[in-house]
Amino acid sequence: MKVTSKSKPSKEMRLERKKRLQNLSESQKNNISERLKKAASNPDPRRIHVIYRDQNWITKGEGAQRANKIFKLTRDAVAAADFALKNGKVNAVIVHKMDGTIEKWKKADVEI
């Protein structure tokens, strides 16, 4: 498995991207909208999310109705998801922070 690592962008790079993002043309926005719709209508159940839920952490396949499992500790939820990734049962693990944003994105060696 490989972990997607983030290198910290410089302040200038961040500002440049912010400016670009806040001045997207309508066609760029449409492009993002279309990609988003396409992705949302094709949830991949082999992509597993580790999500905070009221004092617990759950693992859940994308688009699934129910959680796979509930854990008391984040590290146990992440370990279970990693185990599934290592054994080829899933092809990506997305670990969310408590606020819902992404902490880590782990992919199998194969291209997704």
Next chain:
Amino acid sequence: MSFDRSVFINCPFDKDYRPLLDAMLFTIVYLEHEPLISETVDSGIERMNSIQNLIRQAKYSIHDLSRMEAHAAGDLPRFNMPFELGVDFGCRLYGGGNLESKMFLVLEKENHRYHATLSDLSGKDIESHGNKPKTLVRKVRNWLGKIYNEKLIGPDKIWEGYNEFLSYLSITLEDEGFDADDIEDLSRSDFIRYIKDWISARAAL
């Protein structure tokens, strides 16, 4: 969207509040309402005009007073949020017509903190979110459920959908040459647009 499905949001727009605002926006759209926010108007008069218009357009309002505090020792607390809450209450009291049916959810950081600062609010619907987006999702969903007196989709489902949405938006932005962290730099009107795209595509499954 109609008056009956619009929700005016009175909250801070700083970076620290962003995770709470984003989760709130997602919840409101998920529950088929239109969030109305005023984030871009800077000048005092224009800002108040814009807020006044939004308040008149919405039957529902969410006022988050959790940041009614000084940033640092010696700073003065921010009073924009309680001021806008007062304007909204005034609109219900004196606006006439359908404005008399306006309903409010007031959010706080901790239970009963408002007793010390805004005791006139006693007896109103006040909920605390503890600065946790997941708790905020539940409070907003429960408030709307109580108003409509019906069983809405569970807060866990909304929260999990929100987490998935954020991951999709991150991938999409990365594909467009941005970074996942850049989500916080999107204008909220674009953010709301993408929430609607995701929810409509998911609902069609």
